[in-house]
Amino acid sequence: MESKIEIISTVTVDYQSDLYKIVDALNRTLKHRDLMFGLALEKDNQEKAVFTIYKT
Template sequence: MESKIEVLSTVKIQQSPDLYKIVDALNRTLKRENLMFGLALDKQDDKKAVFTIYRT
């Protein structure tokens, strides 16, 4: 079975220590809707984070 992940949206936001809590809550709440959320540090600016929404 092949799993395809589609990027729906990506946005750079100000880094905050609690951002992961929002991403975790979204992933737990919306996984039944085939949505997944990601958070990564921006490689060019360590004060920014990259928030991505995926459809699984």
């Protein structure tokens, strides 16, 4: 069975050291709704983070 991951939304925000805690909490509480959340630093600007919501 093939798993398809769809990007629902992406937003760029100022990086803060505790952002990963929000992403972790969202992933733990909303995985039963087939949602997944990601956080990555921008390649060109390490002071910005890209927050992405996925539907799995």
